[in-house]
Amino acid sequence: xxxxxxxxxxxxxxxxxxxxxxxxxxxxxxxxxxxxxxxxxxxxxxxxxxxxxxxxxxxxxxxxxxxxxxxxxxxxxxxxxxxxxxxxxxxxxxxxxxxxxxxxxxxxxxxxxxxxxxxxxxxxxxxxxxxxxxxxxxxxxxxxxxxxxxxxxxxxxxxxxxxxxxxxxxxxxxxxxxxxxxxxxxxxxxxxxxxxxxxxxxxxxxxxxxxxxxxxxxxxxxxxxxxxxxxxxxxxxxxxxxxxxxxxxxxxxxxxxxxxxxxxxxxxxxxxxxxxxxxxxxxxxxxxxxxxxxxxxxxxxxxxxxxxxxxxxxxxxxxxxxxxxxxxxxxxxxxxxxxxxxxxxxxxxxxxxxxxxxxxxxxxxxxxxxxxxxxxxxxxxxxxxxxxxxxxxxxxxxxxxxxxxxxxxxxxxxxxxxxxxxxxxxxxxxxxxxxxxxxxxxxxxxxxxxxxxxxxxxxxxxxxxxxxxxxxxxxxxxxxxxxxxxxxxxx
Numbered sequence: 001x002x003x004x005x006x007x008x009x010x011x012x013x014x015x016x017x018x019x020x021x022x023x024x025x026x027x028x029x030x031x032x033x034x035x036x037x038x039x040x041x042x043x044x045x046x047x048x049x050x051x052x053x054x055x056x057x058x059x060x061x062x063x064x065x066x067x068x069x070x071x072x073x074x075x076x077x078x079x080x081x082x083x084x085x086x087x088x089x090x091x092x093x094x095x096x097x098x099x100x101x102x103x104x105x106x107x108x109x110x111x112x113x114x115x116x117x118x119x120x121x122x123x124x125x126x127x128x129x130x131x132x133x134x135x136x137x138x139x140x141x142x143x144x145x146x147x148x149x150x151x152x153x154x155x156x157x158x159x160x161x162x163x164x165x166x167x168x169x170x171x172x173x174x175x176x177x178x179x180x181x182x183x184x185x186x187x188x189x190x191x192x193x194x195x196x197x198x199x200x201x202x203x204x205x206x207x208x209x210x211x212x213x214x215x216x217x218x219x220x221x222x223x224x225x226x227x228x229x230x231x232x233x234x235x236x237x238x239x240x241x242x243x244x245x246x247x248x249x250x251x252x253x254x255x256x257x258x259x260x261x262x263x264x265x266x267x268x269x270x271x272x273x274x275x276x277x278x279x280x281x282x283x284x285x286x287x288x289x290x291x292x293x294x295x296x297x298x299x300x301x302x303x304x305x306x307x308x309x310x311x312x313x314x315x316x317x318x319x320x321x322x323x324x325x326x327x328x329x330x331x332x333x334x335x336x337x338x339x340x341x342x343x344x345x346x347x348x349x350x351x352x353x354x355x356x357x358x359x360x361x362x363x364x365x366x367x368x369x370x371x372x373x374x375x376x377x378x379x380x381x382x383x384x385x386x387x388x389x390x391x392x393x394x395x396x397x398x399x400x401x402x403x404x405x406x407x408x409x410x411x412x413x414x415x416x417x418x419x420x421x422x423x424x425x426x427x428x429x430x431x432x433x434x435x436x437x438x439x440x441x442x443x444x445x446x447x448x449x450x451x452x453x454x455x456x457x458x459x460x461x462x463x464x465x466x467x468x469x470x471x472x473x474x475x476x477x478x479x480x481x482x483x484x485x486x487x488x489x490x491x
Contacts, residue, residue: 003029006036009105018090019107027083027124028114037074037093037105043467048095048102050074056111058087071378072468083111084124302488303327308335323365324486340486343367348491350417353410354393356383356471361409361454363422363491370422370482372445372454374475381435383471384409387462395455396462403461404441408453415451421487423452424480432456435472443475 005023025033035052039045050067067076074093093105113121273285283289296314297307302324303315311332317324324343331337345365352361360376374382384407387394395406411417418424424447432441440460446453456473458465 001032002034003032004034004036005109006038007107008038008040010041011039011102011104012041016106019105021107021109024110024112025078025080025083026112026114027080027117029080031077033078033080035074035076035078035091037076039072039074039104040468042072043471045069045072045074045095048097050076051094051096052076053092053094054078054082055090055092056082056087057090058085073378080111081124083113083117084121086110086112302486303335303338304485305335307338308333311337314341322487322490340367343486345487345490347373350411350419350491353412354385354390354407356385359383361411361417363418365422365482365487368481368483370418370424370480372418372478374443374473374477377471379435380474381471382473382475384456384473386467386470387465394462402459405458405460405462405465406444407456407458409455415446415453417454418445418452419487419491421482421484421489422491423448423482423484425483428478428480430476430478432458433474434469435474437474440469443478445478445480 003025005021007019007021009019046069048069050069052065052067054063054065056062063079063082065076065079067074069075074095076093088108088110091105091107091109092103093107095102095104113124117124275285276283277292281289282292294309295312296316297303297309298316298318299307300319300321301317302321303309303317307315309315309329311329313329315327315329315338317327322343323345324340326340326342327338328341329337330339343366347362347364350361350363352359355361356377358376359382360374361382362373362375364371364373377383384390387405390407393408393410395408397404397406408415409417424445427447427450428445430443430445431439432443434440441456441458444453444455444457446455458469460469
């Protein structure tokens, strides 16, 4: 996730002020802060190198950053490690080439020291010292190395303590001697030694064992008779219940005399029937069978003119020929009348002749819906060649006193652009916009009765169409329903 500030400017000798970008970068925006400057009256600045000078007003320091150039866009990253306080920053954009240089733009913005970074102020402020290279500074590790080399009368002092640290941590011999002679030292005559304590402890353990006492871990758990007590209670409660009359029970001999059989004997008498299926015939052991209807067929290749089926039957093409996976029969009987039920051709790029650079004109069909997409250039722009390269693709019109300029998209087949399988039954219009969302005209998609053409219809005179307009076109994808059969050949 980037914090990018994009602003438009014009390279002009007119008097300029300082543009307030009205934004803030925070010190914790690490590797996320940057600027994008769009020079609107230029199309290609690749012969220049870009740099921006940042001047921190309160810190009274400057920092230079190099930028990159793509077309007429200059991109510069801002190092937020330089933020040591909340202040205003001035920016100056410069362009240099082998033959000339330009002072292009002056702007300002604010920076804020994030709360989480306020403990690093000292480290950040040192980056604003202009002559830091001239200061005789050493690091902590360098200082430690130098101190380790110090010796007095040939003695290495690396592991020695300073007098201050030693006084805080240890007592001197004189202090110990004075403490030992003082009356405050407790007597140790009544204390027992560790050996005496162990001997006494062992003696106690022996006496306990002689008396027959057990350890806690040797005492068995108490017997739980709750389950037994419950059973006894149930038996005692049966005294008042009536006895069971067994005279009505039937014996095995009586069942045999009545010709009853057991479950095992019944299973031996019952036939073991099975089901089987052959093509569309379902059979059961014993001779009965029935023909099942078939509602889905699997095969390879398109079914029209090949596969015979009843209406409503589906067909799955295991090869997904031209993106068509499943078909459905829309007529009863015969091998025609198949229509795609589930299919996707994927994006297909048309060979546009009068495009600009890497601009793309792409089409895609999903079931009976067609999508036409215009893009391919930076930032998702679409573009066509300048007018002096268009030849016969330009049509100029004047309607009710207003001038229009139409540019026909050309794939080398005259006016025809959309191929069979992707055509619209009727013509339609969509919006034609500039980079900033301003409506410049319309996009015309012709139906089957109008050569299946595609035109960019600018509501502008020919002399108003410059390279910027023709290279920064924004068109939303155009979607429509087609009556064409599924394409037998993909572009």
